[in-house]
Amino acid sequence: SQQGEEDPQALSIQEGENATMNCSYKTSINNLQWYRQNSGRGLVHLILIRSNEREKHSGRLRVTLDTSKKSSSLLITASRAADTASYFCATPPRLTFGEGTQLTVNP
Amino acid sequence: GAVVSQHPSRVICKSGTSVKIECRSLDFQATTMFWYRQFPKQSLMLMATSNEGSKATYEQGVEKDKFLINHASLTLSTLTVTSAHPEDSSFYICSARDRTSGGAYNEQFFGPGTRLTVL
Numbered sequence: 528s529q530q531g532e533e534d535p536q537a538l539s540i541q542e543g544e545n546a547t548m549n550c551s552y553k554t555s556i557n558n559l560q561w562y563r564q565n566s567g568r569g570l571v572h573l574i575l576i577r578s579n580e581r582e583k584h585s586g587r588l589r590v591t592l593d594t595s596k597k598s599s600s601l602l603i604t605a606s607r608a609a610d611t612a613s614y615f616c617a618t619p620p621r622l623t624f625g626e627g628t629q630l631t632v633n634p
Numbered sequence: 635g636a637v638v639s640q641h642p643s644r645v646i647c648k649s650g651t652s653v654k655i656e657c658r659s660l661d662f663q664a665t666t667m668f669w670y671r672q673f674p675k676q677s678l679m680l681m682a683t684s685n686e687g688s689k690a691t692y693e694q695g696v697e698k699d700k701f702l703i704n705h706a707s708l709t710l711s712t713l714t715v716t717s718a719h720p721e722d723s724s725f726y727i728c729s730a731r732d733r734t735s736g737g738a739y740n741e742q743f744f745g746p747g748t749r750l751t752v753l
Binding site: 557558560562567568569570571572575615619620621622623624625626627 | 638640668676677678680683725727729738739740741742743744745746747749
């Protein structure tokens with residue numbers, strides 16, 4: 528299965544700082560997707576980056592994709608306490624998830 | 635945006651009973667829905683892919699006779715946990731893809747999850 532693997536497993540930062548998390552995958556992809564999960568809730572789709580794109584922005588989110596290294600990164604700028612959540616990457620068609628990155632933003 | 639609902643949000647049942655969880659796409663049609671299970675502090679594990687009008691495809695290690703999936707319409711899939719036991723206690727999450735917006739490679743929309751506790 529095309530499971531994404533996120534790194535680091537846990538990240539703790541202060542409000543206002545930037546948070547960067549990474550994702551690696553194994554085979555060729557059509558696109559790569561990032562999701563967020565607040566504790567005890569379902570997942571929320573954040574951003575989709577296609578295989579022919581290298582960078583994509585959405586608000587405070589910036590995603591990069593390096594298909595030669597089979598890796599992606601998610602940058603959250605000017606983090607807020609409300610960004611505290613687990614973040615996952617996955618690739619379609621059958622989304623399977625790694626352990627995720629648990630981000631804690633301290634006020 | 636596309637909304638997926640689940641019902642119930644929480645259920646507590648006695649060991650040996652069966653529990654049905656519904657997953658609905660509220661404002662779009664979904665030919666494919668997915669069921670996941672998540673244990674505390676762990677990732678989501680894909681259990682099965684539910685296709686409208688056909689049998690579900692189960693992941694390796696998931697008992698199809700224990701986790702019955704029915705996808706009878708383009709907006710509803712159900713997961714029935716039969717003869718539930720305490721080890722089935724978990725957070726069950728469904729997701730769906732909008733069939734009109736690009737098919738298998740677009741984003742999935744997730745329900746809010748159902749917390750099952752088996753006593």
